[in-house]
Amino acid sequence: MYRTFFLLLIAILVIGGMTYYTLRFQWPRDRGPKMVIADGDLQRGRLMVLEFGCSGCHIVASVRQARGRVGPNLENIREQIYLAGILPNQPDNMVQWLMNPREISPQTAMPDLHVSEQDARDIGAFLYMGSRYRMSQAADNATH
Amino acid sequence: MKPDELTEERFTQTWMSRPGLLGWLAEVNNRPLGVRYMITSLVFFAMAVVMALVMRTQLALPDNNLLAPDTYNAIFTMHGSTMLYLFAVPFVEGLGLYLIPLLIGARDVAFPRLTNFGYWMYLFGGLIFFASFLFGTVPDAGWTAYTPLSGPKYSGPGMDFWLLGLGLLEIAGITAAIEIVVTILKFRAPGMALANLPLIAWTYLVIGFMILFSFPVLLLATLLLELDRAFGFQFFNPDMGGSSLLWQHLFWWFGHPEVYIIFLPATGVISTIIPVFARRRIVAYPLILAALLITGFVSFGLWTHHMFATGLPELPMLFFTAASFMVALAAGIQIFAWIATLWGSRPHLGVPMLYILAFFYIFIQGGLTGVMVATMPFDWQTHETTFVVAHFHDVLIGGAVLPFLAGLHYWMPKISGRLPGELWDRVAVGIIFVGFNLTFIPLYVAGLFGMRPNIHLSGRHGDRNL
Amino acid sequence: MSMKKPVKKTCHSKETGQRNQGLLSGFILLIATLLLVACSVERPHSILDPAGPAAGHIATLWWQMFWVYAVVFIVTLSLLTLALRSRRREGSPMGSRFVFAAGVAIPALILVGMLILTLQTMDNLQATAEDLNVKVISHHWWFEVQYPEQGVVDANEIHVPVGSMVRFELSAAGVIHSFWVPRLGGKRDMLPDYYTELYLQADEPGVYHGTCTEYCAGVHALMGFRLVAHEPEDFSRWLEQAADPPPPPVEPQLQRGQEVFMRSGCAGCHTIKDVAPGTLGPDLTLIGGRRTLGAGTLENSRGNLAGWIANAQALKPGNEMPMSYLEPGDLHALVDYLWSLQ
Numbered sequence: 001m002y003r004t005f006f007l008l009l010i011a012i013l014v015i016g017g018m019t020y021y022t023l024r025f026q027w028p029r030d031r032g033p034k035m036v037i038a039d040g041d042l043q044r045g046r047l048m049v050l051e052f053g054c055s056g057c058h059i060v061a062s063v064r065q066a067r068g069r070v071g072p073n074l075e076n077i078r079e080q081i082y083l084a085g086i087l088p089n090q091p092d093n094m095v096q097w098l099m100n101p102r103e104i105s106p107q108t109a110m111p112d113l114h115v116s117e118q119d120a121r122d123i124g125a126f127l128y129m130g131s132r133y134r135m136s137q138a139a140d141n142a143t144h
Numbered sequence: 145m146k147p148d149e150l151t152e153e154r155f156t157q158t159w160m161s162r163p164g165l166l167g168w169l170a171e172v173n174n175r176p177l178g179v180r181y182m183i184t185s186l187v188f189f190a191m192a193v194v195m196a197l198v199m200r201t202q203l204a205l206p207d208n209n210l211l212a213p214d215t216y217n218a219i220f221t222m223h224g225s226t227m228l229y230l231f232a233v234p235f236v237e238g239l240g241l242y243l244i245p246l247l248i249g250a251r252d253v254a255f256p257r258l259t260n261f262g263y264w265m266y267l268f269g270g271l272i273f274f275a276s277f278l279f280g281t282v283p284d285a286g287w288t289a290y291t292p293l294s295g296p297k298y299s300g301p302g303m304d305f306w307l308l309g310l311g312l313l314e315i316a317g318i319t320a321a322i323e324i325v326v327t328i329l330k331f332r333a334p335g336m337a338l339a340n341l342p343l344i345a346w347t348y349l350v351i352g353f354m355i356l357f358s359f360p361v362l363l364l365a366t367l368l369l370e371l372d373r374a375f376g377f378q379f380f381n382p383d384m385g386g387s388s389l390l391w392q393h394l395f396w397w398f399g400h401p402e403v404y405i406i407f408l409p410a411t412g413v414i415s416t417i418i419p420v421f422a423r424r425r426i427v428a429y430p431l432i433l434a435a436l437l438i439t440g441f442v443s444f445g446l447w448t449h450h451m452f453a454t455g456l457p458e459l460p461m462l463f464f465t466a467a468s469f470m471v472a473l474a475a476g477i478q479i480f481a482w483i484a485t486l487w488g489s490r491p492h493l494g495v496p497m498l499y500i501l502a503f504f505y506i507f508i509q510g511g512l513t514g515v516m517v518a519t520m521p522f523d524w525q526t527h528e529t530t531f532v533v534a535h536f537h538d539v540l541i542g543g544a545v546l547p548f549l550a551g552l553h554y555w556m557p558k559i560s561g562r563l564p565g566e567l568w569d570r571v572a573v574g575i576i577f578v579g580f581n582l583t584f585i586p587l588y589v590a591g592l593f594g595m596r597p598n599i600h601l602s603g604r605h606g607d608r609n610l
Numbered sequence: 611m612s613m614k615k616p617v618k619k620t621c622h623s624k625e626t627g628q629r630n631q632g633l634l635s636g637f638i639l640l641i642a643t644l645l646l647v648a649c650s651v652e653r654p655h656s657i658l659d660p661a662g663p664a665a666g667h668i669a670t671l672w673w674q675m676f677w678v679y680a681v682v683f684i685v686t687l688s689l690l691t692l693a694l695r696s697r698r699r700e701g702s703p704m705g706s707r708f709v710f711a712a713g714v715a716i717p718a719l720i721l722v723g724m725l726i727l728t729l730q731t732m733d734n735l736q737a738t739a740e741d742l743n744v745k746v747i748s749h750h751w752w753f754e755v756q757y758p759e760q761g762v763v764d765a766n767e768i769h770v771p772v773g774s775m776v777r778f779e780l781s782a783a784g785v786i787h788s789f790w791v792p793r794l795g796g797k798r799d800m801l802p803d804y805y806t807e808l809y810l811q812a813d814e815p816g817v818y819h820g821t822c823t824e825y826c827a828g829v830h831a832l833m834g835f836r837l838v839a840h841e842p843e844d845f846s847r848w849l850e851q852a853a854d855p856p857p858p859p860v861e862p863q864l865q866r867g868q869e870v871f872m873r874s875g876c877a878g879c880h881t882i883k884d885v886a887p888g889t890l891g892p893d894l895t896l897i898g899g900r901r902t903l904g905a906g907t908l909e910n911s912r913g914n915l916a917g918w919i920a921n922a923q924a925l926k927p928g929n930e931m932p933m934s935y936l937e938p939g940d941l942h943a944l945v946d947y948l949w950s951l952q
Contacts, residue, residue, distance in 0.1 A: 056908060056917020056925065064207035064603070065908075068917045069924035102942070109938035111916050111945060213829050213927055286825050292802060293785040293827055382803030388786055389801065427702050428709040435713075453788060453823075454799045455780075455806030458732065465728060469721040473714055479686065480713035484704035487693040501690075508686055512679040519675065519724065521731045524796020525657045525668050528788065528823045592672075594655030594792040596823055599831030604906075 035078040037091045040125020042133060048123045052113050062126075062133040071110060078128045084108060094124040172256035174241045177263055179559060181238025182552075184263075185231045188270060192226035195219050206603020216600035217284040218302070222273070224287030225306065229313050230270045232406040232540070235548060237262075237320040240348045240409065242559070244324060247345045249333025254326035255319075262319035269312030276305035286598060288399070289369070291380035291391040296373040307370045314363040321355035324348050343426065344412030346433055350440040351405045357444065358405070362398035365391060389454060396447035404443040404471075406540065408436060410547035411478050414500055417554055418482050421497045422489035428481045435477040442471050452523045461520055468518035475511055479504070495569040499550035502577045503542055510538025513588065528598075531591025534584045541580060549576075655819050657792045661839075662811045664795030667734045674727055678720065735795075737809030740777035744768060748780075748787035748800045748822065751833045751929050752892050752905040762852045763881070765892030766905045768837045769852075771845035772815050778808045788824035791837050797823050812839035817901065828928045834906030852896055855884035856951050867947020870940045879931075882951065891931060899952040904929070916945045 046063060049055060054074075055066030061075040080089050084105055087093040098120035101110040115123070129136060147155070161167050161176065171177055199220055202211045211219065241259060245252055253259055276282045283306035285294035294303050328341070328349045341349075369391065371377040378384035380391050419426045426432065448456065448464045491497055513535040517523050526532055557563050587595075595602075653659055660666040689712070696703075745756040746768070755764045770776045780789050782800040790797035791810060798808040812818065822833035840848060859865045868885065871877060877886035883895040892905075900910050904926045908914045920941060922931040936944065 050909070051911065053909070053911035053913020053915070053917060056911075056914035057920065058917075064205065067207075067209070067924055068921065070917050070920040107938055109916075109920070109936075109941055111912060111942055113911075113913050213831070217825075217827055217830075284827060290786055290824070293825075298785055298827065382801075386803075388803050424702060427704065428706040431706055431709050431713070453797050454801065455804065462729070462732065466725060469725060473717055473721065476717045477709060477713035480689075481709045483686075483690050483693045483712075484702050484708050486690070487702045487704045488696040488699040489693075489702065490698040491694070504690055505687065508683060512683055515721070515724070516672075516675050516679065519671070519728050521668050521728065521735055521796065522671055522675065524798075525665070525672075525792065527797060528825075592656065592658055593653050594657060594819075594821075596821065596831075598825040600829075601831045604831070604834075 030079070032079060035089070035091055035094075035128040037095065037121050037125040037128065040121040040123075042122070042126050042129060042136065045122035045124070045126025046133070048115075048119050049126065052115065052119075052123075054123070057110070060127070061131040062129075074127055076130055078130055084110070091124065091128075094127070095120045098123055170260070172252075172260050174245055174253045174256065174259060175559075177259050178238045178240075178242030180263060181234050181241060181266065184267060184270070185235040185238060188226050188230035189235075191274075192223050192231060195223040195226070199223065202600065203602040207601055211600060213600045214284060217286075217598070218282035220598060221284050221286050221306075222282060225273065225283070225310075226270075227540075228287060228402065228406075229310060230266075230273065232544060233313075233317055233402070234266055236351070236406060236409045237266075237317070239413075239548070239551060240324055241320070243555075244327055244345060244348055245331070247342050248328060248331065248336050250327060250331040253323045254331055255323055258319050259323060262316045262323075265312045265316035265319070269309045269316060272305055272309035272312065276302050279305070281305070288395060289391075290395075291369065291372075291388050292382065294369060294391075295380050296376075297381075299373075304370065304373060307366045307373070310366050311363060311370075314359045314366070317355055317359045318363075321352045321359070325352035325356070328352070342412075343415035343429065343432055343436070344409065346436055347408040347412030347415075350436050351408050354401045354405050354408075354440050354443065358398045358401040361394055365394035365398070368394075389451070392451050392454065393447070396450045397444070399450065400447045401443045403536075403540070404439055406544045408439060410544045411436075413547045413551040413554075414482060414503065415478070417496045417500060417550055418485050418491070420554075421491040421494060422486050423492075424485060424489055426481065427484040428477075431477050432481050435474040435481075438474040439471055442467055442474070446471060449518050449520075449523070452520050453527045458520070465518055465520050469515060472511060472515050472518075479508065494553075495564070495566065495573065496550040496554040498570060498573045499546050499553070502573060503546040503550070505577070506538055506542025506546065506580060510535055510542050514539060526591055528596060529591035530587040530595045530597050533597045534587035534591060537584050537587075546576075655792045655821075659793055661814050661816065661818065662794035663813065664735055664810060665793055667731050668796060671727060671731045675724065678724065682717075682720065737775055737777070739775070740809065741774035742770060742776045743779065744770070744776055745779045745781075746789060746800070748782045748784075748789070750784055750826065751822075751829055751926070753789075753822075753833075753835045754783075754892065755835075757849070760849055760853055762849065763883075763893045764852065764896050765894075765900075766835045766902060767896075767900050768820075768835065769845060769848055770810075770812060770837065770839050771842040772812055772839045773842070775809055775811045778810065780806045780808060785826050786824050787822045787826050787833070789820065790823040791818050791820040793818050794837070799824055810837075812837070815839050815841055819906070821906070829907075829926050832904065832907045832926050832929075834902075836901050836906065838901070851952075856882065856895060859947060859950065863943050864947045864950055866940070867943035867945070867950075870936070870944045871947060874934065874936060874940070874944075876944075894948060895951060897951050898949045912945055912949055915948060916941060919944060 049060055049063055049066065054060060055063055055068055057068040057070035058066060059068065059073040059075060060066035077083075077089075083089050083093055083097050084101070086105055087097055095117065097104055099115050099117060100112065101108050102112050126133065161171055161173060171180075198211070199216065202208050202216055241253060244250075273283075279301070281300050281302035283289070283299075283302040285299050285303055285306075289303065289306065292298055328345060332338075332341075368377070368379045372379050372381065372386075378386045380386045380388060382388050415426055415432065445467045446464055448461055449468050452461055452464075493501075513531070517526055517532055517535055553564065553569060657665060658669050658672065660669045693704075743757070743759055745758055747754040747756070753766050755766070755768050756762070757764075778789065778798070780798055780800040781804075782802045784802060786802065787800045788797050789800055789808060794810045794812055795808070798806045800806065816839055818837040818839065820835045820837050822830060826833065859868050871882070872886065877888050879888040879891040880886060881888055881893045881895065883893075897910075897915075902908060903910050903914055903918050904922065907926050908918065918925060918931075919934055920936070921933045922929060923933055
């Protein structure tokens with residue numbers, strides 16, 4: 001009986017180790033610059049995403065109802081190099097794009113929704129968090 | 145007087161089943177066939193449980209995307225259909241085939257080759273159901289398959305698999321019912337008067353008649369629907385003079401007795417086990433018998449309580465409320481007879497008895513919420529909400545599955561020739577009891593908050609991803 | 611499997627105690643969850659938060675039934691517990707008389723009482739005259755709403771005045787659906803071959819959620835509507851405005867939008883009063899002021915409207931509206947035009 005237990009333990013350790021070693025390379029650490037938008041309220045940003053109707057056209061991380069397939073998937077937007085194919089992906093450009101898409105790219109299908117600067121900061125900060133939003137909320141709840 | 149070796153040899157040769165695959169296919173003895181029915185039904189049960197787990201995983205998170213809408217719809221259709229048509233009734237049939245001849249002193253059931261035929265009908269009916277997965281068109285009109293949704297205009301070929309499979313299953317059920325009724329009425333040993341029948345045998349006699357009056361109606365309904373779908377008949381097509389409600393009437397004329405067909409043998413199992421574990425005769429046998437007969441008869445007068453929201457005239461429908469109350473009374477007689485039997489008996493709390501104690505809690509809860517939903521104005525709010533889903537799972541799992549498990553534990557040593565271990569079985573009862581209540585009591589609450597069943601997304605309209 | 615020793619007698623009363631504790635704690639769980647319902651926060655779809663007389667009567671009936679049947683439940687399980695704990699004796703002290711009294715006589719009295727309460731509730735639910743007639747026709751996954759006396763056609767949103775009894779004439783164009791506003795009253799199926807009727811009244815202004823409550827395959831989960839109850843003056847104003855056809859667009863952007871609507875196939879399915887005749891999809895005359903899109907699938911905002919027009923399939927898979935690959939400029943104009951149809 002002990003022999004079975006011991007063999008099972010060894011098997012779990014071996015398979016667990018192999019799995020860990022393999023998957024460690026599956027999800028490499030983020031190597032890009034940190035995309036941070038100063039004074040962007042993450043929770044408010046998430047609410048803005050729903051209120052403005054971004055979810056109608058885009059898939060957005062941490063917003064389950066957002067299943068739109070009109071524009072690109074925004075889940076890992078922080079890893080992208082260009083926004084909308086024409087703007088280098090930087091925090092300031094993100095805010096500008098959200099405020100006036102049709103001014104920057106007249107042929108874009110993304111409508112002008114009269115997003116204020118503060119709204120754009122909040123939304124941008126939220127989008128840059130991506131799928132790490134829920135973990136950051138959990139961390140916030142733990143520390144407060 | 146022990147027979148001599150030669151006689152014993154000849155006897156064994158005559159009555160032994162043929163060996164090998166051919167022998168297995170040609171088996172007619174009720175005991176192996178009863179076991180075969182029960183094992184097959186438990187396999188289907190496991191498949192339906194897996195489907196239920198997949199459904200709950202989809203609903204665990206709001207706006208989840210594990211299953212596409214059509215996939216979810218197919219899975220809940222198959223879950224309900226498998227549980228009711230492929231597990232519950234066949235299990236009842238299998239248990240009956242095994243036990244009844246033993247209980248009444250007969251050597252086998254009335255028509256042994258018919259038993260064999262019935263089993264193949266059942267197996268192939270179930271395989272046809274599941275063959276729909278292989279063809280990529282799984283039925284998705286719900287286990288009740290209301291028209292016109294299940295008709296040719298709005299449903300794909302999956303429904304044909306459903307209808308054909310169900311046809312075979314109905315035939316299997318009818319053959320089993322014929323067996324049961326004829327065996328009990330004509331094959332009792334001398335001295336086994338009907339008044340001396342064990343209560344479980346009475347339950348089988350009652351459901352035998354119930355099946356004979358209800359299953360042919362479903363067979364007819366499925367035939368009519370298949371004629372609509374395959375040959376362009378218009379029974380259920382309102383555009384051409386057919387009726388959409390006709391299906392509901394026909395279906396529920398079958399559907400309501402169906403659930404009592406599942407429940408009454410479970411009460412028979414309880415009426416068998418309690419006297420044994422309490423070491424006493426059952427109390428009030430005549431009253432219980434009256435309850436069985438009343439239930440069997442009155443259950444045919446309840447079907448419209450599934451249709452309270454369809455706009456039928458209110459006064460006649462209130463009669464169905466009153467009739468549903470009457471059936472609750474009949475169930476109550478049995479409950480109190482069992483309590484009376486247990487009074488002061490200090491029963492041995494073996495595993496079957498523990499299942500029965502769990503049954504008392506869960507079934508009474510379900511029975512009382514059943515009386516609530518039978519109340520028509522309240523049903524107008526709770527019809528097609530998870531309140532009703534929680535109710536029927538209470539009465540089906542509490543009122544049928546738990547007694548079946550009790551019966552399995554009780555009779556397994558007879559069937560297999562071995563005694564069970566006790567510890568893990570007791571742990572299992574506890575896990576099932578706690579897990580069941582954790583699963584379904586929140587559904588009552590969710591139903592009161594407006595959550596509907598048969599939806600592939602939770603998190604909207606009253607659902608709190610429970 | 612080896613033979614195990616039978617369970618010792620000393621364990622058995624502990625088992626009974628545990629079982630009874632289990633029963634008790636299970637029951638407490640049930641009561642606690644249901645009590646949470648009573649002192650609950652606002653729940654917009656709860657049948658226990660009535661906002662109209664019909665739902666109110668049914669909620670009252672629910673609480674009556676709950677308390678009566680809770681007592682029955684406790685008494686029955688207590689009898690079971692007493693039976694299990696009672697001192698050991700040879701034969702049962704309870705005979706057919708007990709079974710009859712407890713199983714037939716007393717429950718019959720209780721059930722007759724409940725039946726009387728039921729009949730009283732049914733009586734209270736009888737509607738007399740109606741103040742407003744609304745026809746609702748259900749389609750695959752959306753609701754067509756007509757106000758026949760006022761000549762207004764809308765979709766997926768129903769406006770009523772507070773305190774008025776509204777008679778809904780319900781039917782279906784296709785499969786069976788069902789019409790339900792939980793906070794206002796019971797549901798009624800919508801059948802393709804018969805009209806059914808439902809009387810509802812809202813006593814407080816607000817927006818009430820409604821759904822289709824009969825499985826209709828596909829995205830049945832996403833088929834819902836809103837019922838908006840206005841103060842009577844607001845309702846008259848809304849009705850007047852809704853009855854007028856929309857004024858022809860003046861701004862070039864809106865004109866372009868209307869032109870896009872006509873030439874891109876939208877007019878083939880959708881009606882806009884005095885503009886387009888389509889009947890396969892919802893009437894869009896009042897789309898700008900509607901609270902939801904896609905029959906309750908999404909909140910109505912300009913962003914969501916653009917997303918819906920471009921790819922309704924992603925948001926409500928399998929519904930009858932196809933994807934549209936409009937030029938971006940056309941899409942913007944169309945959204946602005948529809949948004950202006952209040």
